[in-house]
Amino acid sequence: DQQVKQNSPSLSVQEGRISILNCDYTNSMFDYxxxxxxxxxxxxTFLISISSIKDxxxxxxxxxxxxxxxKHLSLHIVPSQPGDSAxxxxxxxxxSGNTGKLIFGQGTTLQVKP
Amino acid sequence: ExxxxxxxxxxxxxxxxxxxxxxxxxxxxxxxxWYRQILGQKVEFLVSFYNNEISEKSEIFDDQxxxxxxxxxxxxxxxxxxxxxxxxxxxxASKGAFGNxxxxxxxxxxxxx
Numbered sequence: 001d002q003q004v005k006q007n008s009p010s011l012s013v014q015e016g017r018i019s020i021l022n023c024d025y026t027n028s029m030f031d032y033x034x035x036x037x038x039x040x041x042x043x044x045t046f047l048i049s050i051s052s053i054k055d056x057x058x059x060x061x062x063x064x065x066x067x068x069x070x071k072h073l074s075l076h077i078v079p080s081q082p083g084d085s086a087x088x089x090x091x092x093x094x095x096s097g098n099t100g101k102l103i104f105g106q107g108t109t110l111q112v113k114p
Numbered sequence: 115e116x117x118x119x120x121x122x123x124x125x126x127x128x129x130x131x132x133x134x135x136x137x138x139x140x141x142x143x144x145x146x147x148w149y150r151q152i153l154g155q156k157v158e159f160l161v162s163f164y165n166n167e168i169s170e171k172s173e174i175f176d177d178q179x180x181x182x183x184x185x186x187x188x189x190x191x192x193x194x195x196x197x198x199x200x201x202x203x204x205x206x207a208s209k210g211a212f213g214n215x216x217x218x219x220x221x222x223x224x225x226x227x
Contacts, residue, residue, distance in 0.1 A: 032214045043118075043205050043218035044157065051214075089157065093214060100145050100209045100216055101170055104157040 003027045004092050006105035013112050019077040021108050023090035026071065030092040034102070035064060035075045038087045047088075048075070080112045116140040118219035120206050126225045127196055135191045135222045137206030145209040146189045147216065148181065150174075150202040157205070163189065196226045 005024045013019045023033075031052040036044035050057040050064045050073065057064050063076045077084055087109050091102040119138045127133050139146050148160040161171040163181055180192045189208075193200055206219040 034215065036218075041203075041221070041223070043120075043220045046215055046217060049215055091157075100147065100214060101159050101162055102149075102157075102216060103159070106156050 003030075004090060004103045004105040006088075006090060006108050008108050009106070010109040010111070013080045013110065015082055015112055015114050016079045019075075019080045019084065019110055019112065021075040021077075021088050021090075021110065023073045023075075023105050024071060025073075025092050027092070027103075028071070029094050030103075032093045033064070033066060033073050034091045034093075035062075036089045036091060037084075038089060038107070040087075044089060077110075080110075082112050082114050085110055085112050116217075118206055118208055118217055120204075120219040120222050122222055123220065124223040124225070126227060129198060129226055130195050133193045133196055133200075133224060135193075135204050135206070135224070137189045137191075137219055138187050139189055139206065139208030140210070140217055141187070142210065143208035143217075144211050145169075145216075146181075146183070147207040147209075148191045149205045149207060149218070151205070151221075152199075152202040160191075160204075193224075196224075198226050200224060201226045 034049040035047045038044045048059050048062045050066050066073045087107045089107045090105045121136045146163040151157045161175045162169045178194045182190050203221040203223050205221045207216045209216045
């Protein structure tokens with residue numbers, strides 16, 4: 001099931017700089033997208049989401065951009081902090097379906113160096 | 115902050131044994147889920163549960179799996195006869211009546227030997 005892809009398995013960024021994590025999807029029926037952060041042996045923690053009627057959503061240091069025509073979304077973290085080091089998953093769902101089933105990408109491991 | 119809680123955090127079981135994983139979803143949430151993550155793989159959807167019945171299930175969720183909400187607070191996943199390939203981290207999740215954000219528990223790590 002490759003409906004949601006995160007093509008970069010890892011990303012390393014200097015503290016204070018911008019981290020950009022990317023995600024692509026293939027199913028045009030997806031209308032709600034979420035980013036989760038995950039530490040080893042813990043559950044995914046919700047970070048930020050965006051509906052397909054928007055192209056940007058911002059929450060503090062986190063901004064998610066959605067490009068529907070390209071079926072692409074990205075998560076920007078500015079400024080990056082060492083505590084942001086974790087695995088980041090994007091996930092997609094069909095809100096109209098309302099079972100809430102999420103399709104996850106493979107994850108990108110972010111390392112923020114002090 | 116309300117959270118989804120899961121027990122046990124880790125369970126080791128022999129192949130063929132039954133396992134029950136327990137979850138307490140966020141109070142007043144109405145949609146409940148089980149996901150799993152096999153080591154090194156994606157987080158995968160197993161089942162969604164709403165209004166006391168399964169609303170959707172994946173191909174992974176075969177006859178060996180069942181879910182139940184035995185009372186007003188707990189949500190359980192039962193694996194009737196465990197196989198080695200059932201070894202994974204199992205995540206319970208819940209969602210409120212409005213919005214589409216799903217909140218996950220810390221996970222139950224199941225090791226089948």
